[in-house]
Structures are given as C-alpha cells and as structure tokens.
Amino acid sequence: MNLPxxxxxxxxxxxxxxxxxxxxxxxxxxxxRAGRFLNCFLEVFSEEILDQAIRLDQKIRQGxxxxxxxxxxxxxxxxxxxxHTSQAGSRILEGFTSSYTATAVxxxxxxDTLIIGRxxxxxxxxxxxxxxxxxxxxxxxxxxxxxPGGSSGGSAAAVKAGFCHVAIGSDTGGSVxxxxxxxxxxxxxxxxSRISRFGLIAYASSFDTIGIIAQNIADTALVLETMAGKDExxxxxxxxxxxxxxxxxxxxxxxxxALFNEVIEHPALHTDIRRNIIETTDKLKKEGHKVDIIDxxxxxxxxxxxxxLTTAEASSNLSRFDGVKYGFRAENCDSLDExxxxxxxxxxxxxxxxxxxxGTFVLSASYYDTYYIKAQKVRRRIKExxxxxxxxxxxxxxxxTPAPPxxxxxxxxNPLEMYLADLFTVLASIAGNPAISIPSGKTENGLPIGIQIxxxxxxxxxxxxxxxxxxxxxx
Amino acid sequence: xxxxDTRFEAIIGLEVHVRLQLNTKIFxxxxxxxxxxxxxxxxEISLGYPGTLPxxxxxxxxxxxxxxxxxxxxxxxxxxxxxxxxxxxxxPKGYQITQDRIPVCNGGxxxxxxxxxxxxxxxxxxxxxxxxxxxxxxxxxxxxxxxxNRAGTALxxxxxxxxxxxxxxxxxxxxxxxxxxxxxxxxDGNMEEGSLRxxxxxxxxxxxxxxxxxxxxxxxxxxxxNVRKAIVFEIKRQIDxxxxxxxxxxxxxxxxxxxxxxxxxxxKETLTDYRYFPDPDLPPVLLTAxxxxxxxxxxxxxPFEKEQRFRKEYGLSVYDASVxxxxxxxATFFESVAIECRNYKSAANWIMGPVLSVLNSKSIQIExxxxxxxxxxxxxGFIEAGKLxxxxxxxxxxxxxxxxxxxxxxxxxxxxHLFSGQEEELVKAVKEVIxxxxxxxxxxxxxxxxxxxxxxxxxxxxTKGLADPNKAKQMLLDTLKNT
Numbered sequence: 001m002n003l004p005x006x007x008x009x010x011x012x013x014x015x016x017x018x019x020x021x022x023x024x025x026x027x028x029x030x031x032x033r034a035g036r037f038l039n040c041f042l043e044v045f046s047e048e049i050l051d052q053a054i055r056l057d058q059k060i061r062q063g064x065x066x067x068x069x070x071x072x073x074x075x076x077x078x079x080x081x082x083x084h085t086s087q088a089g090s091r092i093l094e095g096f097t098s099s100y101t102a103t104a105v106x107x108x109x110x111x112d113t114l115i116i117g118r119x120x121x122x123x124x125x126x127x128x129x130x131x132x133x134x135x136x137x138x139x140x141x142x143x144x145x146x147x148p149g150g151s152s153g154g155s156a157a158a159v160k161a162g163f164c165h166v167a168i169g170s171d172t173g174g175s176v177x178x179x180x181x182x183x184x185x186x187x188x189x190x191x192x193s194r195i196s197r198f199g200l201i202a203y204a205s206s207f208d209t210i211g212i213i214a215q216n217i218a219d220t221a222l223v224l225e226t227m228a229g230k231d232e233x234x235x236x237x238x239x240x241x242x243x244x245x246x247x248x249x250x251x252x253x254x255x256x257x258a259l260f261n262e263v264i265e266h267p268a269l270h271t272d273i274r275r276n277i278i279e280t281t282d283k284l285k286k287e288g289h290k291v292d293i294i295d296x297x298x299x300x301x302x303x304x305x306x307x308x309l310t311t312a313e314a315s316s317n318l319s320r321f322d323g324v325k326y327g328f329r330a331e332n333c334d335s336l337d338e339x340x341x342x343x344x345x346x347x348x349x350x351x352x353x354x355x356x357x358x359g360t361f362v363l364s365a366s367y368y369d370t371y372y373i374k375a376q377k378v379r380r381r382i383k384e385x386x387x388x389x390x391x392x393x394x395x396x397x398x399x400x401t402p403a404p405p406x407x408x409x410x411x412x413x414n415p416l417e418m419y420l421a422d423l424f425t426v427l428a429s430i431a432g433n434p435a436i437s438i439p440s441g442k443t444e445n446g447l448p449i450g451i452q453i454x455x456x457x458x459x460x461x462x463x464x465x466x467x468x469x470x471x472x473x474x475x
Numbered sequence: 476x477x478x479x480d481t482r483f484e485a486i487i488g489l490e491v492h493v494r495l496q497l498n499t500k501i502f503x504x505x506x507x508x509x510x511x512x513x514x515x516x517x518x519e520i521s522l523g524y525p526g527t528l529p530x531x532x533x534x535x536x537x538x539x540x541x542x543x544x545x546x547x548x549x550x551x552x553x554x555x556x557x558x559x560x561x562x563x564x565x566x567p568k569g570y571q572i573t574q575d576r577i578p579v580c581n582g583g584x585x586x587x588x589x590x591x592x593x594x595x596x597x598x599x600x601x602x603x604x605x606x607x608x609x610x611x612x613x614x615x616x617x618x619x620x621x622x623x624n625r626a627g628t629a630l631x632x633x634x635x636x637x638x639x640x641x642x643x644x645x646x647x648x649x650x651x652x653x654x655x656x657x658x659x660x661x662x663d664g665n666m667e668e669g670s671l672r673x674x675x676x677x678x679x680x681x682x683x684x685x686x687x688x689x690x691x692x693x694x695x696x697x698x699x700x701n702v703r704k705a706i707v708f709e710i711k712r713q714i715d716x717x718x719x720x721x722x723x724x725x726x727x728x729x730x731x732x733x734x735x736x737x738x739x740x741x742x743k744e745t746l747t748d749y750r751y752f753p754d755p756d757l758p759p760v761l762l763t764a765x766x767x768x769x770x771x772x773x774x775x776x777x778p779f780e781k782e783q784r785f786r787k788e789y790g791l792s793v794y795d796a797s798v799x800x801x802x803x804x805x806a807t808f809f810e811s812v813a814i815e816c817r818n819y820k821s822a823a824n825w826i827m828g829p830v831l832s833v834l835n836s837k838s839i840q841i842e843x844x845x846x847x848x849x850x851x852x853x854x855x856g857f858i859e860a861g862k863l864x865x866x867x868x869x870x871x872x873x874x875x876x877x878x879x880x881x882x883x884x885x886x887x888x889x890x891x892h893l894f895s896g897q898e899e900e901l902v903k904a905v906k907e908v909i910x911x912x913x914x915x916x917x918x919x920x921x922x923x924x925x926x927x928x929x930x931x932x933x934x935x936x937x938t939k940g941l942a943d944p945n946k947a948k949q950m951l952l953d954t955l956k957n958t
Contacts, residue, residue, distance in 0.1 A: 078526075079526075080525065080526040086525065086526070088525065093525065096525070098524070098525070098526070099519055099524070100519055100524075100526075102526060197526075197528065198526065198527070198528050199526040199527075200526055201525040201526045202525075202526070202756075204755075205755035205756050206755035232530065233520075233527075233528060233530065234528050234530075235528065235529070235530045235531065235756065235757055235758055236528075236755075236756060236757075236758055312752060313755055315560075315750075316558050316560050316569070316570050316750070316752070318569075319560060319562060319568065319569020319570055320523045320525070320567065320568045320569045321525075321569075322562055322564070322569060324564045324621075325522060325523075325524075325567065326524070336564070340562055360750065363560070363750035363751075363752055364748050364750060365746075365748045365750070368750075368751075368752070372752060
C-alpha cells in the first residue's frame with residue numbers, strides 16, 4: 001500500500017471511501033510485524049486499535065469524525081495512557097499501568113487520533129542512541145547496524161519505517177531532534193511550556209518538552225496545534241493563545257539568519273555535515289536572505305550546565321521509584337534501606353544510575369553552589385545571549401548533530417562521547433526555544449544529515465513556515 | 476527535689492506545624508479531611524504517580540499570608556517552592572515540597588504574656604509545605620501500613636528564633652498561636668488531632684555565656700501541657716547532666732506523657748543532606764500589592780489587640796481579658812452582654828463564672844450555649860435593680876433558665892418567687908385583708924368556705940395579680956390558723 005504522506009490527503013481518501021481506517025491500521029500492524037527486528041515498539045495495541053478503527057470508520061461514514069481522524073500515532077514509553085502500561089523504558093516500572101492519560105495524548109485522542117502502541121526509548125529519556133532501554137536497542141530502518149538516535153529512537157524509527165503516521169516523543173536535550181536527524185525525518189521540539197507536561201514521565205522538569213516526529217511540516221503543524229495550550233494540571237504550561245499553526249505559510253520576506261562560528265569550527269563536527277550546512281545557508285543567501293556567522297563564546301559551557309541541571313532534577317524526579325507504591329520491587333529485603341538499595345540498583349539501568357548519582361552529587365550541600373547554582377547562572381547567561389541574537393536575527397541555524405548516525409555499540413560505552421552527541425541540540429533545551437530538525441541530504445557515505453533551525457520563544461509559526469520553505473528550496 | 480541551678484539558662488526554639496483548614500490539599504484537588512477511612516482521599520497526584528505535577532492551592536498561600544500579617548512578618552513578593560529530598564515510604568514523591576530559600580513570611584513576632592507582662596517572641600519565618608502520609612506500625616503483623624490521606628495536606632511551619640527560656644513561655648506561645656489561627660479561621664488548632672504540632676530545640680548555657688550549648692530536639696508533645704512538661708523535664712535533665720560533669724548529646728528525644736520524661740530517639744551524628752533545590756514544576760506565584768491589601772482587609776481584630784481593647788474599654792483585668800478573648804465567639808458573646816447591660820464587670824463575672832462552668836461541665840463551646848447574651852444581660856439587670864441577689868440568680872434562676880431557655884426571665888423568677896420582697900408583699904396583703912374584713916374572717920375561720928374566693932380576690936388585687944394563687948391560699952389558711 002502506498003500511503004499519502006500528509007494526513008490531509010489521507011483524509012480525503014478516507015472521506016471518498018477509497019480507504020478505510022481499518023485498512024490503514026491493518027497495514028500499519030502488518031508493517032510493524034514485518035519490522036519487529038527494529039524493536040521500535042515495546043507494545044502494540046493491535047486488537048484495541050482494530051476495534052477503534054472499525055468504530056472510527058463508522059463515524060467517518062456518518063460524517064461525525066473529528067479533525068485528526070485517520071491519524072495513527074505511536075507514543076513514547078514516557079507518556080501515560082490510561083489503562084495501559086507506561087514504563088519509561090525501564091525495569092523499575094515493570095507492571096505499572098497508568099490510571100490516567102497525559103494531557104497532550106488526550107487532546108489527540110479527543111480529535112479521533114488512534115494510538116497504535118508505545119515506542120521504545122532510552123530509559124527515562126536518558127541516552128542518545130536508544131541503547132539504554134531495558135528492552136534492548138532500537139535499530140535504524142535506514143541501516144540496521146546503525147542506531148536510530150535517542151532517546152525517542154523508537155519513535156523516529158517507527159515513523160521512518162512507516163509503522164505509524166506520526167510519533168509523539170519527548171525532548172529534554174535533543175531527544176526528538178537528534179533521532180529525527182538520524183532517521184531522516186522531521187523532529188520538532190516546541191518552546192518549553194507550549195505543550196502540557198502532565199502525564200509525561202519526568203526526566204528533567206525544566207527541560208522536558210513533548211515533541212513531534214513526522215514526515216512533513218503540515219502534519220507537524222496539525223499535531224502541534226492540537227496538543228499545545230494551557231492545562232490546569234501543569235502550572236508551568238504556557239497560557240498563551242495557541243495560533244493556528246496549520247495556517248503556516250512562508251511570508252516571502254527576506255530573513256536574517258545567524259550561524260555560530262564556534263559551531264562551524266567545532267573540532268567534533270563531521271566534515272560532510274559542515275559542508276552541508278554551508279551549502280544550505282549558501283542556498284539561502286542566493287535567495288537573498290542574510291546569513292551571518294557570529295560568535296557564540298558560551299558554546300563550551302552548554303554541555304556542562306545541561307548535565308548538571310538535568311541530572312540534578314532527574315535525581316529528585318526519580319526518587320519516587322522506590323519499590324513501595326508501584327512497579328518493580330526487589331525481593332527478599334530485610335530492611336527498608338535494603339529495599340531501596342536493591343530495588344533501585346536492580347530496577348534502573350547503568351546510565352540512569354550514573355545520572356542519579358551525578359545529580360545527587362551536584363545537589364549535595366557542599367557542592368550545590370559550585371555546581372547547581374553556577375549552572376543556573378550559566379543557563380541564564382545563555383538565555384540572555386540567545387535573546388540578544390534574536391533581537392537581530394529571525395533564526396539560528398546549526399547542525400542537529402555533530403556526527404552522522406553511529407554504529408550500534410559504537411559510543412554507548414563512553415558516556416562523555418555520548419554526551420557530546422547532544423552538543424548542538426542542548427542549546428535550544430537550555431534556552432527553552434523552539435527548534436526543529438529537518439532532513440538535509442546525505443553524507444558521502446549516504447548517511448542522513450539533519451539541519452536544525454531555532455526560533456525565538458513561541459515562534460513555532462515562523463519556524464514551521466521557514467522549515468517548509470527550506471525543504472522546498474531544492475524542488 | 477533539687478532546685479534548678481540558677482547559674483544556667485535554657486535557650487529554646489520552637490518549630491510549630493499548623494495544618495491549614497482547606498477544602499483541598501496544597502498541590503492537588505484531593506479533599507483535605509481528617510479521621511476518614513485510610514487511603515480514600517488520594518489521587519495520582521497526591522500519590523506522586525509518574526507524570527503527575529503539583530499545582531498550588533492559592534488559598535493555602537492566602538492563609539499563610541494571613542498568619543504572616545497577624546505576626547507582623549515581612550511578606551514575600553513572590554511565593555516559590557523548593558524540594559526537600561529524602562526517602563521514606565510515606566513520602567510519595569521521594570521529596571517534600573516546602574519553602575527553603577524564601578519563606579512566604581519572613582521574621583515577625585508574636586505577643587505572649589508571662590507573669591502578667593507582655594513579651595514578644597521573635598519569629599525566624601513562616602513557610603508553607605506539604606505534609607507526608609502516615610506510617611502505621613502497630614496495626615499489621617506483616618509490616619507497616621501507610622495511610623496517604625494526609626499526604627499533600629497543607630501546613631505552615633512557624634519557626635521561632637531561639638528566644639524562649641521556659642516551659643511556661645512555650646506554653647504561652649502555643650496558646651497564643653492556637654488562639655491566632657482560630658481567630659484567623661485558618662486552622663482548628665487542635666493539638667490532640669495533630670492540627671497543631673510542636674517540636675522544641677532546647678539547649679542550656681551558663682548565664683553570661685554567649686555561645687549556645689548542644690541542642691536537643693524534643694518531638695511528640697501532643698498537648699499544650701505536654702509541651703510544658705517535656706521542656707521542664709528536659710531543662711532539668713540537661714542541667715543535671717552538666718552538674719554531674721556529663722556530656723549533653725546532640726540528639727532527638729521523644730516525650731513520654733505517661734512517664735513525664737523524654738527519652739532518646741536517634742542520635743544526630745551527621746546532618747542529613749536534604750539537597751534542597753527550587754521545584755521546577757512550580758513557577759513562583761506573584762503576590763501583588765493589591766492582593767495583599769485584600770488579604771489584609773480580611774484579617775479580623777486579633778486576640779491580642781482585642782485583649783488590649785477589652786482591658787481599656789471595659790476595664791477588665793489582664794486575666795479576664797485573656798480568658799474572654801480566648802475564642803472569637805466568646806469575645807463576641809461577652810461584648811453583646813456588656814453592651815446590653817452596661818455593667819462590664821458583671822458581664823465579665825457572669826461569663827467567667829456561671830457561663831464558663833456550664834460550658835466546661837458540658838464540654839461545649841459558646842456557640843452551642845442555649846442562652847442568648849440578652850438573657851444574661853436580663854439577669855444582670857434584675858440584680859442591678861436590686862430585685863435579685865447574685866447568689867439567688869446564679870444558683871436558682873440561671874439553672875432554671877437553662878432548663879427552659881425559652882422562658883421569660885421575669886415570669887420565671889416570679890413563678891419561683893425569687894424576686895426579693897415578693898414574699899413580704901404577700902404576707903402584707905394577707906394581713907391587710909384579714910384586718911379589713913374581721914367579720915368575714917371570723918366566718919371563714921368557722922368553716923364558711925364560700926368566702927375563700929372573696930379573700931383570694933382581694934389578696935390578688937393587692938398584689939397586683941403577681942402572687943402565686945396556691946401560695947396565697949396556703950398563706951391565708953396558715954395565717955387564719957395561727958392567729
């Protein structure tokens with residue numbers, strides 16, 4: 001079955017009766033079954049979604065279907081879905097069933113979106129290769145020896161492999177954008193607070209952002225428009241009006257774009273990716289846009305600040321997984337201390353334990369000022385600097401990743417190397433700005449390259465229209 | 476008994492937790508209630524389930540600010556929350572949301588009275604926080620049970636500077652806090668039910684020393700009297716240790732009310748590191764000047780101010796003023812009686828005496844008292860007019876009125892012949908009628924019963940119909956027999 005790429009076209013087929021949701025879902029389920037070795041899904045809601053599809057077809061026939069009818073999505077295992085298992089890719093949540101649905105997911109369901117399953121991911125969103133899942137690594141559909149990126153690796157791989165139309169992931173330091181780049185799809189991290197976090201299992205609360213992985217800008221805009229908005233259950237969610245993102249359209253005005261000198265010249269940046277970004281921006285220049293390479297001397301401070309703050313928050317956010325109330329509990333413990341120690345040691349994976357340990361350390365009374373407070377100051381400085389950039393520029397463009405997709409097992413053994421994979425995505429996470437990764441050609445070896453565009457806070461509209469514009473430059 | 480060594484002084488700081496009387500918990504919409512079936516007032520949020528987030532109950536902030544304004548504290552311009560990280564099974568999230576860096580109320584003081592003089596107890600801070608659940612260790616043989624109903628209920632913690640010196644002062648301080656929170660309507664202040672909890676940090680030092688001695692923390696004092704007893708015991712224990720050349724260990728001790736003594740719970744070898752940091756789930760709440768002004772307007776006259784005013788306006792003693800302002804309703808009752816009868820001293824005496832003893836014996840509050848201020852004022856009025864003595868009024872009329880609260884005081888007093896002079900008037904009337912009708916008297920004495928009606932009519936007329944006919948008849952017959 002050759003499926004149309006955008007939901008709008010798909011829906012006209014559904015309305016015309018050329019296609020039924022049941023056919024569509026059956027197709028996805030077959031694809032998933034055939035591609036099980038990719039390990040994209042931790043669970044597929046096969047029977048349930050077929051029932052839902054039959055009901056939805058009826059609704060469509062009666063002309064009562066809602067706006068997203070026909071949209072089939074996968075949700076990252078960090079999102080809570082009522083009466084379904086949610087386990088954050090971790091053993092510690094073994095057997096945990098959520099009794100409520102995340103606000104963002106509920107908003108999709110309310111518009112007749114069907115949830116096909118939960119996507120594999122790095123445990124609690126901690127990882128850049130999707131090798132830190134209790135259920136094993138996800139493989140990249142482009143080349144099964146490659147990682148799909150992480151932490152929303154299962155989501156990006158599922159979209160690329162055609163297992164679902166769109167996937168809902170989460171992005172704390174690049175977890176949507178980086179796998180999107182590695183799997184050659186679109187990954188949007190909206191402005192922090194644009195989408196309610198209620199029901200998103202927390203990694204680092206002041207960074208966590210629900211994001212969208214899709215094949216085109218139209219679907220990305222539609223899903224964003226549906227999920228965004230205030231939520232009485234999330235005090236950090238923005239109360240700003242949600243614009244009609246689906247009305248994005250490039251305004252034809254010439255844009256001012258900033259590139260960072262320190263990024264272009266970074267020793268870790270792959271030559272092909274450097275060339276790609278120069279080529280892309282050259283094309284923009286040719287169209288009359290203004291592209292400046294400016295200094296961003298704070299680049300070196302981004303990763304340390306990010307890892308101090310996110311691990312600090314994670315160490316506290318993950319304290320609730322203690323074996324007392326739900327999930328995994330170690331057996332044969334003789335004391336409360338032993339219960340805590342054994343449960344957490346056996347329940348969490350290595351990377352999670354490493355980050356909890358690091359976070360506990362940076363929050364400890366004797367090091368709090370040296371690390372946590374200092375990192376907060378760095379974060380403020382970076383935000384100020386980014387704001388300054390946006391006072392003169394419309395967009396910042398930088399590569400999504402310093403390197404193309406890694407081989408399975410290539411960097412996961414070395415945490416520092418793995419942390420470096422986040423170098424360019426962490427910027428928008430620290431600053432909270434909206435950022436998108438769009439496919440931008442291939443390396444000489446045919447590996448996908450993603451280019452990242454960052455916009456000013458809450459400027460998703462321009463981000464979407466400009467991304468669409470860039471994607472269409474070559475055509 | 477050994478007298479306390481006067482060369483030592485005790486330095487005491489108190490941490491008082493007050494449970495706020497709110498409909499819902501501080502960070503969720505779960506119902507806030509006490510004494511309910513375990514684990515029925517819970518949801519994903521108060522259980523800290525994965526993915527849930529707190530949202531602050533604005534009313535809790537208002538209540539804390541009310542307390543701060545009443546304590547002359549400085550109110551923060553924005554309310555921010557911090558996480559206090561520690562693991563315990565009844566703490567659902569593995570951290571408690573509290574205020575560490577910036578308390579909602581900074582500094583301030585509370586007036587207490589000590590030996591008839593006023594003293595200001597300086598506060599360090601008042602902050603908001605959530606309560607934990609309750610571990611129940613003695614209900615199951617299999618292990619500990621946890622009731623999460625209390626988890627996430629709103630508390631304010633009032634922390635004093637180390638400025639108290641005795642059990643009496645601590646008692647007075649807690650008494651004042653209880654009176655304040657009740658007056659402000661922010662808590663029921665019941666210590667026995669845990670709405671008011673107090674921990675005391677006690678150290679001793681030689682008078683003249685500036686450095687504080689080693690601090691001992693006392694917990695589990697669940698009544699005002701126990702706080703006093705525990706502190707008195709602990710001060711003596713520490714002085715005894717010092718005098719016997721023994722070390723005071725920095726530790727947490729628990730008070731055993733039956734034995735009247737404190738015993739060691741755990742030694743504080745190292746300070747627990749709670750790894751406080753700002754809660755990223757709760758953006759600071761701005762308190763505007765306008766909002767603050769609105770809260771200020773909602774603050775009623777406070778017990779201490781009221782007490783001062785009662786002393787001045789009604790000329791009451793320190794003690795009377797303090798008792799009469801112990802609750803708002805009692806104070807209002809007093810003021811109604813006082814204004815109605817215009818005799819402030821009598822109004823105070825009546826409430827402090829007969830009224831309070833009824834309340835105490837029935838264990839009820841003034842709101843449940845059957846008599847209206849007007850009725851108490853009425854009784855006082857008759858005493859003032861010389862128609863009743865205080866003792867007759869309090870011992871006979873008052874109890875009778877309590878039995879039939881709806882009766883008219885004058886009618887009741889007359890029916891009971893309590894008005895002074897009422898008996899004498901009747902005697903006089905009988906005597907006069909006998910003298911006025913000698914012939915008829917003689918006939919009546921000789922058995923002409925028909926005349927009785929005529930005699931009664933005359934007597935009733937002379938007593939303006941106020942006499943009890945039965946009593947009048949009896950008196951007439953008695954008089955005829957005896958003369």
